[in-house]
Amino acid sequence: MTTPWGLPDFDDHEAVHFFTDHKSGLKAIIAVHSTHLGPAAGGARFWHYAKDEEALVDALRLSRGMSYKNAMAGLPLGGGKSVILADEERTKSPELLHAFGKEVDKLGGRYITAEDVGMSVTDMIEVARSTGFVAGLPNSAGDVGGDPGPHTALGVFLGIKAAVKWALGKDSLNGLHIALQGAGSVATGVALHACAEGARLSIADIDHAKAKKLADRAGGKVVSPEEILSIEADVLSPCALGAILDESTIPDLKVPVVAGAANNQLATPEDGERLLARQILYAPDYVINAGGIINVCTEYLGDGDASLVRHRIEGIPRRLEQIWAEGSETGTDPASVADAMAQRLIGRA
Ligand code: NAD
Numbered sequence: 272m273t274t275p276w277g278l279p280d281f282d283d284h285e286a287v288h289f290f291t292d293h294k295s296g297l298k299a300i301i302a303v304h305s306t307h308l309g310p311a312a313g314g315a316r317f318w319h320y321a322k323d324e325e326a327l328v329d330a331l332r333l334s335r336g337m338s339y340k341n342a343m344a345g346l347p348l349g350g351g352k353s354v355i356l357a358d359e360e361r362t363k364s365p366e367l368l369h370a371f372g373k374e375v376d377k378l379g380g381r382y383i384t385a386e387d388v389g390m391s392v393t394d395m396i397e398v399a400r401s402t403g404f405v406a407g408l409p410n411s412a413g414d415v416g417g418d419p420g421p422h423t424a425l426g427v428f429l430g431i432k433a434a435v436k437w438a439l440g441k442d443s444l445n446g447l448h449i450a451l452q453g454a455g456s457v458a459t460g461v462a463l464h465a466c467a468e469g470a471r472l473s474i475a476d477i478d479h480a481k482a483k484k485l486a487d488r489a490g491g492k493v494v495s496p497e498e499i500l501s502i503e504a505d506v507l508s509p510c511a512l513g514a515i516l517d518e519s520t521i522p523d524l525k526v527p528v529v530a531g532a533a534n535n536q537l538a539t540p541e542d543g544e545r546l547l548a549r550q551i552l553y554a555p556d557y558v559i560n561a562g563g564i565i566n567v568c569t570e571y572l573g574d575g576d577a578s579l580v581r582h583r584i585e586g587i588p589r590r591l592e593q594i595w596a597e598g599s600e601t602g603t604d605p606a607s608v609a610d611a612m613a614q615r616l617i618g619r620a
Contacts, residue, residue: 311351314387372401419563424460426562453511543606
């Protein structure tokens with residue numbers, strides 16, 4: 272495997288840990304980007320990568336994104352992320368999750384894990400059998416905790432509304448067309464909120480059955496994964512995987528707003544400028560999708576209740592507006608404005 276130092280996404284990460292456990296089949300990377308503001312927090316992704324290097328790049332990019340996300344959300348947390356390299360069949364066993372938990376534990380609290388793509392609340396219960404440095408665990412009624420997905424979805428929905436207000440001057444999503452990429456946990460919440468407000472949805476997922484199920488439930492139309500990035504709509508909401516906005520996809524976009532949950536939507540920093548050049552308003556991903564980590568942080572630190580979580584999530588639109596305002600004053604794209612703000616907060620300006 273390539274060393275982290277040689278990769279463009281290596282950003283003076285404080286540590287990158289590689290683990291294998293032959294008995295359980297665990298192969299994982301934990302990247303700790305920064306602990307400047309507190310322990311490095313960020314979910315565990317369980318994914319099959321064609322090449323090991325892709326997993327490393329994902330861990331580097333996602334952990335840096337968590338530093339920025341936690342800082343911009345005003346949380347006392349640094350940024351980290353783990354990836355578990357799944358086999359082609361995505362075999363996941365309790366033994367593998369325990370082995371992962373043991374490795375998290377060995378870091379002594381420098382890294383706190385939770386759910387990300389491919390990991391569920393049930394998986395976190397298994398991980399928690401080997402470590403206390405875990406959040407996203409089930410909660411009893413009224414308590415903070417559990418699946419971060421619905422909290423992320425609420426923040427994304429509020430962020431979409433703020434973007435629509437900023438770019439189109441509309442106070443409601445009623446009658447607007449939203450192109451939703453992905454039909455997973457966060458996309459489901461976004462779809463339900465948006466439909467409740469009268470939005471029209473086009474939904475795509477590489478898993479057609481999931482897209483169909485969500486479209487039936489929320490009242491949208493299924494489109495193919497190939498189509499979703501180029502259909503005419505008011506908002507494109509990327510809620511699948513990252514690096515989907517690049518020099519080949521941006522020229523085809525037919526939307527005035529891109530606002531969604533997926534981490535690392537821009538393939539390169541230049542893609543933020545490409546969106547600005549096309550006058551497409553972009554909601555920086557790690558700002559709009561902070562609802563889940565806000566819930567995770569409040570659960571882990573035990574410093575608030577459900578109403579405080581909601582109050583913190585309701586702060587997301589205000590942060591987005593600050594970014595867009597600074598961007599329009601300086602002629603800078605929102606992603607670069609957000610990066611500069613986050614870098615100042617984590618002492619890396
Ligand atoms: P999920 O695994 O529940 O859903 C992701 C969905 O995307 C899956 O249904 C998958 O089949 C689909 N998908 C993958 N590639 C696709 C493609 N090319 N086209 C269409 N669909 C595709 O994951 P999730 O928890 O809903 O997270 C979605 C995104 O939001 C991820 O990028 C994640 O990192 C990010 N995010 C999630 C949270 C959270 O709280 N879950 C928080 C912050 C950010």
